Amino acid sequence: xxxxxxxxxxDLAFAILVVATIITWLIGEWWEGHDVLLxxxxxxxxxxxxxxxxxxxxxxxxxxxxxxxxxxxxxxVLLVLGLITLAYLISLP
Amino acid sequence: xxxxxxxxxxxxxxxxxGDLAIWFFILAExxxxxxxxxxxxxxxxxxxxxxDEMQLTLNRDAGAINTLLLIxxxxxxxxxxxxxxxxxxxARASRWLLGGLAGGGGFLVVKxxxxxxxxxxxxxxxxxxxxxxxxxxxxxxxxxVILGMVILTVLWAQTRKGVYTPDSANGLESGAAYWHMVxxxxxxxxxxxxxxx
Numbered sequence: 047x048x049x050x051x052x053x054x055x056x057d058l059a060f061a062i063l064v065v066a067t068i069i070t071w072l073i074g075e076w077w078e079g080h081d082v083l084l085x086x087x088x089x090x091x092x093x094x095x096x097x098x099x100x101x102x103x104x105x106x107x108x109x110x111x112x113x114x115x116x117x118x119x120x121x122x123v124l125l126v127l128g129l130i131t132l133a134y135l136i137s138l139p
Numbered sequence: 140x141x142x143x144x145x146x147x148x149x150x151x152x153x154x155x156x157g158d159l160a161i162w163f164f165i166l167a168e169x170x171x172x173x174x175x176x177x178x179x180x181x182x183x184x185x186x187x188x189x190x191d192e193m194q195l196t197l198n199r200d201a202g203a204i205n206t207l208l209l210i211x212x213x214x215x216x217x218x219x220x221x222x223x224x225x226x227x228x229x230a231r232a233s234r235w236l237l238g239g240l241a242g243g244g245g246f247l248v249v250k251x252x253x254x255x256x257x258x259x260x261x262x263x264x265x266x267x268x269x270x271x272x273x274x275x276x277x278x279x280x281x282x283x284v285i286l287g288m289v290i291l292t293v294l295w296a297q298t299r300k301g302v303y304t305p306d307s308a309n310g311l312e313s314g315a316a317y318w319h320m321v322x323x324x325x326x327x328x329x330x331x332x333x334x335x336x
Contacts (some may be wrong), residue, residue: 048156048224048305048308048312049152049155049156050221050224050225051217051221053218053221053225056214056217056218056221057214059214060210060211060214063210063214064207064210067203067206067207067210067329068203070203070206070329070330070334071199071200071202071203071206071334073334074199074203074330074333074334075199077334077336078195078336082336087335090330090334090335091330093330094326094327094330097210097326098323098326098327101210101213101319101322101323101326102319102323104217105213105214105216105217105319105322106155106156106316106319106320106323107155107156107217107220107312108155110151110152111151111152111153111154111155111156112151112152112153112154113151115154115155115162118166119166119169119323122166122169122170122173123323123327125173126172126173126176126177126327127327129173129176129177129180129181130176130177130180130331130335132180133177133180133181133183133184134180134184134335136181136184137183137184137185137187
């Protein structure tokens with residue numbers, strides 16, 4: 047038996063991903079004219095994590111799968127975003 | 140009574156969808172991209188002014204459009220898998236997969252326009268650290284999109300023949316998982332390279 051994600055959940059995930067992408071793009075447009083702002087960075091990373099989570103749980107259909115598999119892939123996202131955050135903090139004046 | 144490997148309705152599935160081997164391949168790919176992303180972020184930390192200045196020469200609109208194209212393609216592929224495993228509807232699945240191919244193709248076209256502009260400006264891998272990372276990182280991903288398109292084309296042809304059924308969809312699910320990995324990586328790459336300042 048295959049793990050099945052309901053169609054409406056896939057559609058909802060897609061809608062959220064589109065909105066989150068547009069917000070990320072708007073953040074980029076705004077950020078260009080402003081100095082480094084940690085809350086903006088935190089917001090962008092949070093949006094990125096949310097987007098990744100929807101792809102992993104719904105599109106990859108790992109939501110109904112044992113925690114190990116979800117944990118490994120979501121753990122990858124957390125590791126990467128954590129390293130990006132660390133490097134960003136180091137770069138601050 | 141015949142033993143079954145299928146979990147009860149309220150129990151989680153033991154294995155992810157598709158072949159287990161594709162998941163080990165996906166994890167290896169994710170690890171490679173993680174190294175790339177960390178290298179980019181720490182190289183930027185050494186010279187944020189250069190990276191911020193060079194980022195302004197990129198086309199952020201193209202990056203955002205490409206993100207929308209990849210998530211649309213991923214959605215189409217997920218709906219294609221759903222059409223087979225939930226409804227046993229191969230004809231509909233093939234149409235969804237065609238949508239996925241269109242999204243992936245659109246990504247490649249936009250990216251080629253970006254590369255044409257960058258290389259037209261005389262920029263190469265040795266121009267500076269930013270462009271060394273930009274070209275190598277995005278090209279590494281570009282190659283994954285091409286491989287994903289080849290896989291999607293095979294899946295599309297197979298669904299047109301009605302090869303996959305709810306009981307035999309491993310190949311479809313494996314290919315779809317690979318495609319979603321390509322999407323997942325771009326979702327991190329876009330803010331890291333095009334947005335973060």
